[in-house]
Amino acid sequence: MGDVLIECTPVADGAPIRQGDIFIFRDRRFDSDIWRKAGVIVTADCDIANDKHAGIISYVPILPIRDYLAWRIIPRIADDRRKRTLTRMCETVGRIEKDLGIEPGLSSHAIEVLATVDNGMEDLAQHLYGLDQKDTDNLTAMIGEISVCEDVRTSSTYQEQFLALSSILPPTKKKSASEVLLSDVRDRLKNLPGDVFFLSSLDRDHTEGYVAYLRLIRETHLHQLSTSYYDKDARGIIANRTSSLRAPYVYRLTQQMAEVFASIGLPEEYELARDSILDSRLAPEPMLERT
Numbered sequence: 001m002g003d004v005l006i007e008c009t010p011v012a013d014g015a016p017i018r019q020g021d022i023f024i025f026r027d028r029r030f031d032s033d034i035w036r037k038a039g040v041i042v043t044a045d046c047d048i049a050n051d052k053h054a055g056i057i058s059y060v061p062i063l064p065i066r067d068y069l070a071w072r073i074i075p076r077i078a079d080d081r082r083k084r085t086l087t088r089m090c091e092t093v094g095r096i097e098k099d100l101g102i103e104p105g106l107s108s109h110a111i112e113v114l115a116t117v118d119n120g121m122e123d124l125a126q127h128l129y130g131l132d133q134k135d136t137d138n139l140t141a142m143i144g145e146i147s148v149c150e151d152v153r154t155s156s157t158y159q160e161q162f163l164a165l166s167s168i169l170p171p172t173k174k175k176s177a178s179e180v181l182l183s184d185v186r187d188r189l190k191n192l193p194g195d196v197f198f199l200s201s202l203d204r205d206h207t208e209g210y211v212a213y214l215r216l217i218r219e220t221h222l223h224q225l226s227t228s229y230y231d232k233d234a235r236g237i238i239a240n241r242t243s244s245l246r247a248p249y250v251y252r253l254t255q256q257m258a259e260v261f262a263s264i265g266l267p268e269e270y271e272l273a274r275d276s277i278l279d280s281r282l283a284p285e286p287m288l289e290r291t
Contacts, residue, residue: 006200008243014228017057019045020250022202023225023239032156034071038062038202039220040212040245042254055222060257062199065189065209070158073188077181078165082149086112089142096128096135115146144168195260197253203242214257 008022024038039059047053063071090108097105106114106127114120121143125131131139145168152161162181169177192198195215201207226232226240245253 005204005243007245007249008199008202009246010203011227011241011244014230017041017048017222017225017227017241018244019043019048019254020245021241022062022243022245023059023241024202024206025239027238034063034067035061035213035216035218037064037067038206038210039218039239040253042217042257053222056219057222057225058217058219060212060214060217062202062210062212065211066158068196068211068213069185070156070161073185074158074161074165075153077184077188078149078152078161081165081168082146082153085142085145085149086115089115089139089146092135092138092142093124093128096131100128100130102128115143116150194256197256199249206242212253214253214260 011021019041021041022038023041025036027036039061041057041059043053043058048057086108090111093111094105097103111124114124121140124139125136128135148164148168152165155161155164162178166177166181169180171177172180175183189198192211195213197212197214199210199212202210220238221236224236224238226234226237231237232240244250
């Protein structure tokens with residue numbers, strides 16, 4: 001894309017804070033915190049203009065795309081793979097138990113436990129006495145896959161997750177294991193959930209792809225955001241404004257955020273408690289007899 005900024009535009013030095021302004025945190029101590037990379041202001045312009053925010057600015061965090069992949073996408077792919085492998089393992093164990101006349105057989109929960117504990121394969125082999133080498137190798141490979149999926153779900157970096165997960169994916173005739181995984185990642189990014197908003201760039205120095213996570217609304221003090229070159233090193237500054245979302249992206253982001261919270265349902269217990277209290281309070285109090 002070169003120097004082309006699609007969703008955002010530079011902001012004049014010293015211009016007032018507005019809804020849609022993007023800022024980048026400057027404290028390197030928080031580099032490992034994916035929620036403290038950048039943010040986009042969601043406080044309404046009218047509240048800012050009329051000073052209704054009392055100096056508190058609301059924003060949603062912005063994550064680099066690789067941090068988002070490591071947090072949400074790759075672990076879900078690993079979890080899907082783990083479930084499929086566990087299903088195959090249960091089917092394989094069930095078949096072997098039937099062939100060996102072992103009744104009752106292991107439950108799916110018991111098989112899952114054996115697949116995730118130390119020496120699980122040894123205990124499984126004792127249960128399935130008479131295992132041939134082919135079945136032993138297949139079950140051992142499945143346990144290995146499940147172990148890798150567990151490691152992927154707890155790993156924190158996209159690079160580590162990708163290499164680990166691609167090591168257990170089977171290639172196709174046309175694609176390597178890495179290409180198979182990349183294809184899955186691309187498909188999931190094309191169908192992002194409603195609580196994230198994709199941004200290709202934040203400014204001319206940050207063009208690697210990002211997502212704004214709309215379900216997490218955070219706050220910061222107005223005086224902690226630098227809006228000018230001249231106050232960028234002032235005491236208490238934690239982030240520098242770098243750009244602002246242009247129309248229609250700022251409107252779509254706030255609309256999408258509203259849809260996220262508007263669609264949140266309430267638990268049945270809440271509804272029942274509400275109805276019970278309302279029913280008990282709607283009836284008029286009994287009149288006291290006059291003496």
